[in-house]
Amino acid sequence: MLHSQNIESHTLSVLVDNEPGVLARVVGLFSGRGYNIDSLTVSETEHQKHLSRITVVTTGTPRIIEQIKSQLGRLIPVRSVIDLTVMGPPLERELALIKVAGRGENRVEALRLADAFRATVIDATVEHFVFEITGRSNKIGQFIELMVPLGLVEVARTGVASIMRGKEAT
Amino acid sequence: MAQEMTGAQIVIKALVDQGVEVIFGYPGGAVLPIYDALFQQNKLRHILVRHEQGAVHAAEGYARSTGKPGVVLVTSGPGATNAVTGLTDALLDSIPIICITGQVPAHLIGSDAFQEADVVGITRPCTKHNYLIKDPDKLAKAMHEAFYVATNGRPGPVVIDIPKNVQFATAKYSAPDNSGHKTYRPQKKGDQQAIRQAVELISKAKRPLLYTGGGIINSGPVASKLLRQFVKITGIPITSTLMGLGAYPASGKEWLGMLGMHGTYEANNAMHDCDVMINIGARFDDRITGRIDAFSPDSKKIHIDIDPSSINKNIIVDIPIIGDCAFVLEEMIRIWKAKSAKIDETALSKWNGQIDEWRASECLSYVQGKDIIMPQYAIERLYELTKDKDTYISTEVGQHQMWAAQHYHFEEPNRWMTSGGLGTMGYGLPAAVGIQLAHPKSLVIDIAGEASVMMNIQEISTAIQYRLPIKVFILNNRYMGMIRQWQELLHGGRYSESYSEALPDFVKLAEAFGGVGIRTEKPDELDDAIKEMISVDRPVIFDCLVEKNENCFPMIPSGAAHNEMLMGPDDVEGSVSEKGKVLV
Ligand SMILES: Cc1ncc(C[n+]2csc(CCOP(=O)(O)OP(=O)(O)O)c2C)c(N)n1
Ligand SMILES: [Mg+2]
Numbered sequence: 001m002l003h004s005q006n007i008e009s010h011t012l013s014v015l016v017d018n019e020p021g022v023l024a025r026v027v028g029l030f031s032g033r034g035y036n037i038d039s040l041t042v043s044e045t046e047h048q049k050h051l052s053r054i055t056v057v058t059t060g061t062p063r064i065i066e067q068i069k070s071q072l073g074r075l076i077p078v079r080s081v082i083d084l085t086v087m088g089p090p091l092e093r094e095l096a097l098i099k100v101a102g103r104g105e106n107r108v109e110a111l112r113l114a115d116a117f118r119a120t121v122i123d124a125t126v127e128h129f130v131f132e133i134t135g136r137s138n139k140i141g142q143f144i145e146l147m148v149p150l151g152l153v154e155v156a157r158t159g160v161a162s163i164m165r166g167k168e169a170t
Numbered sequence: 171m172a173q174e175m176t177g178a179q180i181v182i183k184a185l186v187d188q189g190v191e192v193i194f195g196y197p198g199g200a201v202l203p204i205y206d207a208l209f210q211q212n213k214l215r216h217i218l219v220r221h222e223q224g225a226v227h228a229a230e231g232y233a234r235s236t237g238k239p240g241v242v243l244v245t246s247g248p249g250a251t252n253a254v255t256g257l258t259d260a261l262l263d264s265i266p267i268i269c270i271t272g273q274v275p276a277h278l279i280g281s282d283a284f285q286e287a288d289v290v291g292i293t294r295p296c297t298k299h300n301y302l303i304k305d306p307d308k309l310a311k312a313m314h315e316a317f318y319v320a321t322n323g324r325p326g327p328v329v330i331d332i333p334k335n336v337q338f339a340t341a342k343y344s345a346p347d348n349s350g351h352k353t354y355r356p357q358k359k360g361d362q363q364a365i366r367q368a369v370e371l372i373s374k375a376k377r378p379l380l381y382t383g384g385g386i387i388n389s390g391p392v393a394s395k396l397l398r399q400f401v402k403i404t405g406i407p408i409t410s411t412l413m414g415l416g417a418y419p420a421s422g423k424e425w426l427g428m429l430g431m432h433g434t435y436e437a438n439n440a441m442h443d444c445d446v447m448i449n450i451g452a453r454f455d456d457r458i459t460g461r462i463d464a465f466s467p468d469s470k471k472i473h474i475d476i477d478p479s480s481i482n483k484n485i486i487v488d489i490p491i492i493g494d495c496a497f498v499l500e501e502m503i504r505i506w507k508a509k510s511a512k513i514d515e516t517a518l519s520k521w522n523g524q525i526d527e528w529r530a531s532e533c534l535s536y537v538q539g540k541d542i543i544m545p546q547y548a549i550e551r552l553y554e555l556t557k558d559k560d561t562y563i564s565t566e567v568g569q570h571q572m573w574a575a576q577h578y579h580f581e582e583p584n585r586w587m588t589s590g591g592l593g594t595m596g597y598g599l600p601a602a603v604g605i606q607l608a609h610p611k612s613l614v615i616d617i618a619g620e621a622s623v624m625m626n627i628q629e630i631s632t633a634i635q636y637r638l639p640i641k642v643f644i645l646n647n648r649y650m651g652m653i654r655q656w657q658e659l660l661h662g663g664r665y666s667e668s669y670s671e672a673l674p675d676f677v678k679l680a681e682a683f684g685g686v687g688i689r690t691e692k693p694d695e696l697d698d699a700i701k702e703m704i705s706v707d708r709p710v711i712f713d714c715l716v717e718k719n720e721n722c723f724p725m726i727p728s729g730a731a732h733n734e735m736l737m738g739p740d741d742v743e744g745s746v747s748e749k750g751k752v753l754v
Pocket of ligand 2: 620621646648649650651
């Protein structure tokens with residue numbers, strides 16, 4: 001790049017016509033042009049209007065972020081691209097299911113930490129727990145790290161869902 | 171009342187209703203219903219090419235020389251994959267193309283059926299948009315929408331993939347309406363305030379320069395007219411990219427010739443030294459900018475483009491204006507006149523004086539001896555002998571393409587068809603087929619290299635079949651000249667695989683196809699041979715044997731700046747940096 005600028009993380013909310021292939025277009029654009037995807041979520045939001053919302057967390061220099069936005073805007077089924085990060089810190093949540101196996105001290109410690117992080121137990125035997133946790137991605141990341149020495153088995157994360165604060169629509 | 175008809179009939183009806191007269195195609199199992207419907211009508215003319223890549227290039231030639239979209243019809247699997255190079259070419263050069271591909275019946279999709287390919291998957295990154303139509307009731311609307319998408323905003327290729335069962339099914343046809351697309355509405359009018367700022371900046375310039383591109387051609391003849399008017403009222407010197415040649419007449423006194431890697435000394439130096447750059451419909455491509463961090467360091471930059479993603483992509487600009495250049499130019503002219511704006515006369519004449527000094531280098535000069543035809547001379551004679559005729563030029567890719575751009579001079583838009591963005595060898599011959607179809611009475615010449623022309627030589631057969639008297643003018647240097655030139659500059663003269671070995675006898679080849687072959691190797695025979703070529707009312711392959719080792723100059727080597735041009739062989743030694751070597 002021209003000037004080595006700071007790498008920033010941005011959360012983009014992309015409203016698209018819910019038609020076949022639209023996710024492939026968005027994802028293909030990122031891989032084809034060498035942009036990063038740190039997190040991606042997609043689902044239909046308004047069935048009547050055939051609208052889906054794709055939330056992408058991406059990183060790049062401010063210039064790359066601008067490029068990503070205008071390249072996304074160029075896709076025919078994309079209705080709007082909103083950079084939630086520039087509109088003030090957006091509300092962001094993620095959900096994760098985390099499996100931890102172990103006995104004795106580790107097990108007690110895991111449960112204690114889960115409590116501190118407001119994770120709930122949704123499945124358990126005497127040898128394992130499955131925790132459900134929601135929150136900001138870094139909080140989930142932190143929790144997962146703490147589980148590693150305690151017998152972390154596997155993790156499923158949803159990716160980030162994000163929306164702007166206040167009463168207006170984006 | 172909506173009429174019921176088959177999917178195949180809907181395709182034909184939609185094309186006719188969209189004003190299409192000619193389509194380029196090749197049949198196959200998955201498009202037979204459409205071919206059957208074609209057979210039973212007489213409004214649409216089908217041109218049978220010899221390879222699907224040729225179909226797309228022919229449609230591009232047709233589109234670029236008429237301003238109308240070009241239409242292609244190919245079968246599933248290999249038919250569609252053969253079209254991919256053409257589609258990518260059209261995407262990079264922003265040419266409106268509608269490409270209809272047959273697909274295996276919907277219930278077989280995903281089963282690796284015979285001649286199945288994931289066409290929407292394969293063509294997603296090489297089209298502006300694409301459709302797979304599984305519901306016959308959506309076919310008519312998608313056809314009309316495809317035309318809207320291909321021709322509005324920045325033009326480009328659109329693929330419509332139609333499973334065979336949909337072609338057989340019956341459905342309601344709906345005529346084109348003005349609905350366009352439910353959300354896609356490209357911005358055509360530029361922002362008023364930005365336009366005013368631009369006019370203000372230009373009027374205060376001391377060393378202004380217009381840098382124009384293919385966007386002017388795409389916008390239509392009105393944009394070229396307005397551009398001419400703008401130059402007339404402002405007196406600003408002008409250069410253009412390869413794709414924009416003809417928008418401003420080469421005979422105009424403000425014309426600096428083409429810019430970029432093989433652009434003129436005056437154009438590139440003016441780019442480097444200007445204080446206000448007005449980019450209209452060009453995209454700061456790497457062939458143009460040279461080394462980015464040394465690109466026109468002291469200028470304020472205005473960028474007019476219909477595609478927002480072109481803004482600040484390669485070069486940061488000061489005043490971006492998103493809109494169709496015809497709209498924006500019209501506004502700029504109106505405001506310029508209303509303000510009675512004027513560029514400082516002394517400054518402008520000083521700037522022109524500087525430009526004249528650069529011009530005096532005569533960077534395109536060459537020495538023509540008695541024995542061997544120089545490639546530049548061949549183009550120059552071709553130009554002199556055809557300039558007063560109604561002539562269209564296409565090219566292949568290589569040195570001959572650059573010499574054509576340098577030595578053939580264009581006065582009007584839509585007269586020059588070349589593969590700029592993708593640099594596709596094999597473009598020119600099929601493009602000439604498409605151009606000749608659109609302009610049956612005109613003189614259509616493909617300026618070719620002996621290597622490139624072999625890539626789609628089969629399309630001569632198409633020209634014969636439809637009595638299209640295209641002229642293929644080969645600058646035969648027995649080398650992939652452009653490759654040889656780079657190997658000379660960058661790889662110690664090790665000419666790895668760049669010699670044109672085992673060439674056919676092009677005269678006999680022309681005759682074998684049913685055309686006329688001409689060969690010349692003497693400078694003093696060239697004029698008569700060209701005249702003979704022009705007078706023949708049939709397809710001609712002209713084998714013009716030229717100097718083998720000539721290189722194309724001036725040249726900005728990869729990784730160098732505009733003011734670091736190589737003017738000739740003496741400048742070459744050690745000219746390319748290690749960093750430059752990895753660039754293409
Ligand atoms: C399809 C394709 N393959 C390879 C290239 C790389 N390439 C660029 S120019 C060139 C040589 C062209 O030779 P010729 O047609 O004889 O033209 P000349 O440069 O000799 O005028 C090659 C191989 C290309 N541009 N397109
Ligand atoms: Mg050659």
